[in-house]
Amino acid sequence: MNLLNLLDKMCPETNTPEENDIFFSRRDAFRKFGDMSKKVAMAAVPLGILSALPKVAKADTASLIGVLNFALTLEHLEYRYYQMGIESGVIAGADAAIFNKIRDHEKAHVKFLTEVITNVLKGTAVAEPKFDFTAGGNFSPFTDYPTFLALSQAFEDTGVRAYKGQAGNVMENDVVLTAALSIHSVEARHASMVRRLRTKKGQDTVKGWITDGSRGTLPAPTQAIYTGEENVTHGGVNVVNLTGISAAAVSEGWDEPLNKEQVLGIASLFLA
Amino acid sequence: MKNELIKPQGLIQNANRRQFLRTGSLSVAAAGLIMVGCKDIVDMDPMPTGGVKLGSGDIGILNYAYALEQLEAAFYAAVITGGYFANASAEEKTILGDVEKHERAHREFFKAALGSAAIAGLEVDFSSINFGDRMSVLNAAKTFEDLGVAAYNGAGQHLESVDYLLIAGKIVSVEARHAAAIRDLLNPGSADFAGDDLIDANGLERTLNFSQVLTAASTYVKTPIDFSQLPS
Numbered sequence A: 001m002n003l004l005n006l007l008d009k010m011c012p013e014t015n016t017p018e019e020n021d022i023f024f025s026r027r028d029a030f031r032k033f034g035d036m037s038k039k040v041a042m043a044a045v046p047l048g049i050l051s052a053l054p055k056v057a058k059a060d061t062a063s064l065i066g067v068l069n070f071a072l073t074l075e076h077l078e079y080r081y082y083q084m085g086i087e088s089g090v091i092a093g094a095d096a097a098i099f100n101k102i103r104d105h106e107k108a109h110v111k112f113l114t115e116v117i118t119n120v121l122k123g124t125a126v127a128e129p130k131f132d133f134t135a136g137g138n139f140s141p142f143t144d145y146p147t148f149l150a151l152s153q154a155f156e157d158t159g160v161r162a163y164k165g166q167a168g169n170v171m172e173n174d175v176v177l178t179a180a181l182s183i184h185s186v187e188a189r190h191a192s193m194v195r196r197l198r199t200k201k202g203q204d205t206v207k208g209w210i211t212d213g214s215r216g217t218l219p220a221p222t223q224a225i226y227t228g229e230e231n232v233t234h235g236g237v238n239v240v241n242l243t244g245i246s247a248a249a250v251s252e253g254w255d256e257p258l259n260k261e262q263v264l265g266i267a268s269l270f271l272a
Numbered sequence B: 001m002k003n004e005l006i007k008p009q010g011l012i013q014n015a016n017r018r019q020f021l022r023t024g025s026l027s028v029a030a031a032g033l034i035m036v037g038c039k040d041i042v043d044m045d046p047m048p049t050g051g052v053k054l055g056s057g058d059i060g061i062l063n064y065a066y067a068l069e070q071l072e073a074a075f076y077a078a079v080i081t082g083g084y085f086a087n088a089s090a091e092e093k094t095i096l097g098d099v100e101k102h103e104r105a106h107r108e109f110f111k112a113a114l115g116s117a118a119i120a121g122l123e124v125d126f127s128s129i130n131f132g133d134r135m136s137v138l139n140a141a142k143t144f145e146d147l148g149v150a151a152y153n154g155a156g157q158h159l160e161s162v163d164y165l166l167i168a169g170k171i172v173s174v175e176a177r178h179a180a181a182i183r184d185l186l187n188p189g190s191a192d193f194a195g196d197d198l199i200d201a202n203g204l205e206r207t208l209n210f211s212q213v214l215t216a217a218s219t220y221v222k223t224p225i226d227f228s229q230l231p232s
Helices: A003-009 A017-036 A045-050 A061-088 A093-120 A145-169 A174-200 A220-225 A239-243 A247-253 A260-270 B008-031 B057-079 B090-117 B134-158 B162-186 B210-220
Strands: none
Touching: A061 A093, A061 A145, A061 A174, A061 A260, A093 A174, A145 A174, A145 A220, A145 A260, A145 B162, A174 B134, A174 B162, A220 A260, A239 A247, A239 B090, A247 B090, A247 B162, B057 B090, B057 B134, B057 B162, B057 B210, B090 B134, B090 B162, B134 B162, B134 B210
């Protein structure tokens, strides 16, 4: 996805034909600019132009800024964790490609969310908090590789649930919703990879997907990340009763959301 | 079950949105501009003979998801009865066996949720896939999973109901988990599980619109799918 495509997908939230015309002519003008200078258009510029469009932001801007700052806090945590892990040398050489890629994505998410909050929504992006990845001296992720992998899984599975829980809060803004969904699936890919890596190394028996509400061999304080994942009823339909497929398999087929308070409760373990 | 899923509030919002877009599209047409990606209020031709018509609004989008889940479920049903699977490694049997159950559960869920609004079963065409060959099966699985993720990510913005959006969100992350696992089977230990072919410099995954997805899927589906009432 790129932001030019996002512009195409936006619809004007206007009351008059005149405002609609302004919307489409500005978008058209921007697209022409983008065609002339694709490289530039992929950087910060498209974000700036969004704010020039009339009444594009359908939801309350303050609310959007709040949601995105919440997401940014989590991305800060993830980026710092992987950056410190890479710098520490704890990561096995054979797994470097995986964690360099994950780190790059988290870094890009920090930059992207900061730009959207600052340049599009004209808000103030939260500063990076001080983290304590030992959680008060309980973990040693930067000297013990299995611990590094365990916390990585915890952060990625939390990230998936966190973005999912916020989708409804940004759904009135198509651009923000689509961006959030496009980060959400990347976090899910990370989660799947790290979970399987741990099992391949004999540290757990978890699969790429979450079975029931199980945290596997993760430490007890991480249980809140998995509680609720055992749900098998969606939209009023109990899928086990419907299909006869086991509850374990059905629970794997749907990931569950967490709300902001639940996520911050988990993240607070790692705030200094 | 369908009634449990529909919120009156969502229907009212939908009506309002359609009303202003009716005005909007006239104005845009007069200005000679193309309205890309916005809600289309024009009723299209009746469904083609022997085909299915997805319908409009959230129901149309749920039928779109149902069509994709039908395709995936049919694919994995063929995989687990094929020659490659019979001799696959324990890890690959576990992954593909799990994914088969997940996709079957997704398909049956959408069928039940849509009730009488559900499209008919699609006739698939997997003649291009060799189910006795590991690479053929895993590459096809990669195509289907990546396509599913991009489809859900692209469709989310068009849903009016927050309940449907959440359900789609619950499923899309599992499709992404599948996609990453399949990609890692094909290229173990690499960065392909979340490759640069799908994820841009902002760390955002590819989205595809209805037309792009159904065009890609059409290689594997015999039944004509009329999606003309979905946003273009």
